[in-house]
Amino acid sequence: MKIRVAILGYGNLGKGIECAVSQNDDMELVAVFTRRPPESVKVMSGTAVYHADRLTEMQDKIDVLMLCGGSATDLPEQTAEYAKYFHVVDSFDTHAKIPEHFARVDEAASGSGHIAMISVGWDPGMFSLNRLYANAILREGSDYTFWGKGVSQGHSDAIRRISGVKDAKQYTIPVEAALASVRGCENPQLTTRQKHTRECYVVAEEGADRGQIEKEIKTMPNYFADYDTTVHFISEEELKRDHAGIPHGGLVLRTGKTGRNKEHNHVIEYSLKLDSNPEFTACVLVAYARAAYRMGKEGMKGCKTVFDVAPAYLSPMTPEEMRSSLL
Amino acid sequence: MKIRVAILGYGNLGKGIECAVSQNDDMELVAVFTRRPPESVKVMSGTAVYHADRLTEMQDKIDVLMLCGGSATDLPEQTAEYAKYFHVVDSFDTHAKIPEHFARVDEAASGSGHIAMISVGWDPGMFSLNRLYANAILREGSDYTFWGKGVSQGHSDAIRRISGVKDAKQYTIPVEAALASVRGCENPQLTTRQKHTRECYVVAEEGADRGQIEKEIKTMPNYFADYDTTVHFISEEELKRDHAGIPHGGLVLRTGKTGRNKEHNHVIEYSLKLDSNPEFTACVLVAYARAAYRMGKEGMKGCKTVFDVAPAYLSPMTPEEMRSSLL
Numbered sequence: 001m002k003i004r005v006a007i008l009g010y011g012n013l014g015k016g017i018e019c020a021v022s023q024n025d026d027m028e029l030v031a032v033f034t035r036r037p038p039e040s041v042k043v044m045s046g047t048a049v050y051h052a053d054r055l056t057e058m059q060d061k062i063d064v065l066m067l068c069g070g071s072a073t074d075l076p077e078q079t080a081e082y083a084k085y086f087h088v089v090d091s092f093d094t095h096a097k098i099p100e101h102f103a104r105v106d107e108a109a110s111g112s113g114h115i116a117m118i119s120v121g122w123d124p125g126m127f128s129l130n131r132l133y134a135n136a137i138l139r140e141g142s143d144y145t146f147w148g149k150g151v152s153q154g155h156s157d158a159i160r161r162i163s164g165v166k167d168a169k170q171y172t173i174p175v176e177a178a179l180a181s182v183r184g185c186e187n188p189q190l191t192t193r194q195k196h197t198r199e200c201y202v203v204a205e206e207g208a209d210r211g212q213i214e215k216e217i218k219t220m221p222n223y224f225a226d227y228d229t230t231v232h233f234i235s236e237e238e239l240k241r242d243h244a245g246i247p248h249g250g251l252v253l254r255t256g257k258t259g260r261n262k263e264h265n266h267v268i269e270y271s272l273k274l275d276s277n278p279e280f281t282a283c284v285l286v287a288y289a290r291a292a293y294r295m296g297k298e299g300m301k302g303c304k305t306v307f308d309v310a311p312a313y314l315s316p317m318t319p320e321e322m323r324s325s326l327l
Numbered sequence: 328m329k330i331r332v333a334i335l336g337y338g339n340l341g342k343g344i345e346c347a348v349s350q351n352d353d354m355e356l357v358a359v360f361t362r363r364p365p366e367s368v369k370v371m372s373g374t375a376v377y378h379a380d381r382l383t384e385m386q387d388k389i390d391v392l393m394l395c396g397g398s399a400t401d402l403p404e405q406t407a408e409y410a411k412y413f414h415v416v417d418s419f420d421t422h423a424k425i426p427e428h429f430a431r432v433d434e435a436a437s438g439s440g441h442i443a444m445i446s447v448g449w450d451p452g453m454f455s456l457n458r459l460y461a462n463a464i465l466r467e468g469s470d471y472t473f474w475g476k477g478v479s480q481g482h483s484d485a486i487r488r489i490s491g492v493k494d495a496k497q498y499t500i501p502v503e504a505a506l507a508s509v510r511g512c513e514n515p516q517l518t519t520r521q522k523h524t525r526e527c528y529v530v531a532e533e534g535a536d537r538g539q540i541e542k543e544i545k546t547m548p549n550y551f552a553d554y555d556t557t558v559h560f561i562s563e564e565e566l567k568r569d570h571a572g573i574p575h576g577g578l579v580l581r582t583g584k585t586g587r588n589k590e591h592n593h594v595i596e597y598s599l600k601l602d603s604n605p606e607f608t609a610c611v612l613v614a615y616a617r618a619a620y621r622m623g624k625e626g627m628k629g630c631k632t633v634f635d636v637a638p639a640y641l642s643p644m645t646p647e648e649m650r651s652s653l654l
Contacts (some may be wrong), residue, residue: 019585023466042496044587074579098650118653126460130597131640133453135653136614136641137607139350183600229647258346258610260371264602270457271598273510275359275591283585287463305647307639311456314463315634323425327446327455 002028003293004061006086008052008078008188009068010034010041012246013091016282017066024228024286026316032062052301059085064289067091076101082301083109083116085293089285091121098124106303115292116303121281122272123147127252129271129306134254138266141256144182146174146195150248150277157198158223162216164208167236169243171199174251185265191226198229202241203236248277287314329355330620331388332613333413335405336395337361337368339573340418343609344393345372351613353643357388386412391616396416403428410436410630412444414619416612418448425451433630442619443630448608449599450474454579456633463582465593468583471509472524473501476573477604485550486527489543491535494563496570498526501578512582512592513558518553525556528570530563553583575604612640 007014011031021029031048034041039047044055050058055065065086067078071094079090092101098119109116115299123145131143145287152172159168178195181188187193200217200324204210207318214231217224234242251271258264274280288306291313295304332348334341337359342483349372350358358375361368365376377385382392392407392413398421406417410432419428431652436443446452450472458470477497486495487580505522508515515521527544531537544551561569578598585591601607615633622631640647 016585023585028376040410056605083514095654098654099647102650109547124654126464129460131653132638132649133456136617136638136643137453137610139610141348206510256472258343258606259603260346264606266602266607267598267600268453269596269598269600271594271596273594273596274591276586278592279585280593283464283466290463305650305654307642307646307654310637311459311463312634315459319634320426322459323429323632326458327422327425327451327632327634 002026003285003290004028004030004063005066005113005289006031006033006055006058006062006064007051007066007068008033008055008082010043010049012278013069013282013285014066014068014193015044016049016276016279017068017286018043019248019279020286023283024290024316024318026290031058035079046191055082058087062086064089066285067291071097076104077283079116080104080108083114084112084127085114087115087289089117089289089292091125091285092119092236093121093124097126098148098275102303102305110302113296113301115296115300117288117292117305117309118286118303119305120288122274122284123250123253125271125281125306126272127250130252131254132307134252134256134268134270138256138258138268140252140258140262141266142182142187144190144253144255145250146176146179146253147250148172148196148248150274151246155198155200157207158220159202159217162213164205164213165202166205167203169201169237169239171201173197173199179251182253182255183267183269185267187255196227198224198227200229200231201234201239202231203239204233246276246277247275248280249273290314290316329353330617331355331390332393332616333358333360333389333391334393334395335360335382335409336401337370337376339605340609340612341395342394343606344369344395344602344613345370345374346606347609349614350464350610351617351643354415354617358385360594382409383412385630389413390620391416392513393612393616396551398424402432406443406445407431407435410441411439412441414442414444414616414618414623416444416447416616418452418608418612419446422451429536429632430632437629440628441466442623442627444615444619444632444636445630447612448631449601449611450577452608452611452633453599454505454577454597455482457579457595458581459580459593459634465518465581465583465585465595466587468581468593469509469514471582472519473506473580473582474576474577475499475523475575477577477601478573482527482550484523485547486529486544489540491532491540493532494566495567496528498528500524500549502528506578509580509582510594510596512594514582520554523554525551525554526559527556527597528561528566529558530566572602573604574602575607576600579612617641619644
């Protein structure tokens with residue numbers, strides 16, 4: 001019997017979940033739920049679409065509900081609410097609010113006997129795991145996380161709000177010299193400006209003052225002022241042709257010392273290079289859906305993060321297969 | 328109260344454990360056991376040294392025993408034997424024999440109620456974990472493991488057995504072009520020769536036939552014949568000065584496709600660059616000793632691998648600290 005998965009929210013992440021489930025033989029997508037009129041949502045795989053109001057009627061048809069809403073307003077309400085009815089997985093990524101999200105979700109999931117996996121994806125998610133493993137191994141050392149090269153949705157939106165801008169895409173790019181210094185075990189103290197640059201591709205409206213737009217971007221507090229930012233004005237056609245994707249990625253590094261006199265240096269590096277940020281994130285969520293289902297079957301309950309999940313729960317292989325082929 | 332750790336076998340790995348324990352505030356090294364005359368073993372930290380025969384008398388003084396012997400003859404006997412008395416951690420790395428080792432150790436540890444962590448280190452160990460995570464996430468893709476640049480003890484030994492060779496050190500080196508092809512998502516099928524080269528530093532005895540030595544190395548079956556091998560003759564002084572260390576490392580990569588038409592490529596890469604192979608391995612073992620102790624406290628028992636250990640058990644942080652600082 002397959003693990004019955006449902007999706008709430010059919011945006012980029014929800015579509016990624018649909019693709020990811022189709023790559024996993026032990027799972028099936030049983031329904032897509034939306035807060036829009038269901039008939040307005042066209043689902044690639046032809047799976048049934050229902051209004052979100054009907055979710056709680058379908059408790060006996062769904063094993064794991066994938067919450068594909070945003071961290072700002074959707075997940076703070078949805079995860080705790082639906083953990084009363086299903087095992088749930090979310091990608092809550094507002095780092096500062098994870099403790100309160102955890103507490104709220106844990107109360108709901110513990111009460112209902114479900115597993116609620118929160119903050120799954122690559123950061124938080126796989127990057128967090130690598131920070132934890134590397135810190136547990138190299139006890140004396142330094143941590144570094146770089147993001148990119150990749151599209152930052154928030155920064156692209158910020159540019160679009162400037163008067164005279166028709167459309168825009170912003171790439172975050174790690175600074176190679178900073179990376180080289182970290183890999184060389186120089187333990188640099190890096191400022192914001194030294195770690196990442198920002199590259200902006202902007203479509204200006206006809207007659208707009210490009211000099212003014214560029215100045216507004218480069219001096220924008222929080223978003224751009226602390227970075228070396230370059231602005232390229234391109235045509236709408238060029239933006240569509242060359243910047244349609246949502247690539248991302250990044251690196252987690254830890255360097256540390258061992259030995260009687262701390263004479264030996266070590267570098268642990270984990271990196272991701274992703275053509276599609278939402279599709280990769282979806283793949284991680286689907287692996288953790290398998291874990292949620294299995295841990296639930298074993299009688300575990302409550303809110304869990306990637307730190308709480310033994311890796312074996314993620315793989316469709318048997319323990320024997322894992323030991324003989326992956327160990 | 329600290330976790331009381333003991334070491335059996337005071338070679339490079341045992342010395343590494345001694346260093347690693349000193350970097351972990353929640354642990355203390357209580358004894359070193361050896362099969363040599365104890366008075367002949369000088370321990371850096373001044374910890375008490377006992378003959379291995381006395382181990383079983385000290386069940387109430389030791390929480391976790393670190394088995395620092397070799398995989399060929401020591402661990403196949405020791406791990407199952409001592410799992411009757413203690414939580415144990417080993418670095419058993421004969422991949423093909425892991426299933427039978429697991430079965431034997433599991434019987435002993437399950438019977439005695441202890442945790443026995445086997446095959447801990449970086450390969451098997453951290454590399455295995457990264458293979459598992461990456462395979463669970465990217466379900467359609469290709470796996471690659473590269474080793475080096477690093478010293479292969481087995482290959483160095485093989486050279487030393489050649490007549491006319493006084494001493495030797497062999498480095499295994501990944502081929503950059505192969506790595507670039509993998510990272511470029513070209514999914515290459517790589518032969519042994521295409522993945523690694525072998526670089527040998529040889530001290531010849533006076534009057535030895537260097538041409539003959541070089542030929543014997545390069546044509547040695549299994550060890551060198553399938554690789555592009557370079558041989559450098561150097562003086563004993565040069566070997567001591569430039570090749571005294573035991574560096575190692577390597578990379579685990581998985582590339583895979585997602586999307587409706589499998590149109591998106593992704594690269595997951597994990598790499599290690601280690602000045603001291605045994606000291607890094609020891610750090611991993613010590614983190615898993617903490618996990619063994621904690622899992623034992625929770626009533627778990629039996630043989631475990633890195634796949635069975637939820638990451639949170641490895642860190643000295645509280646769950647709250649982990650979630651707020653690492654997630």
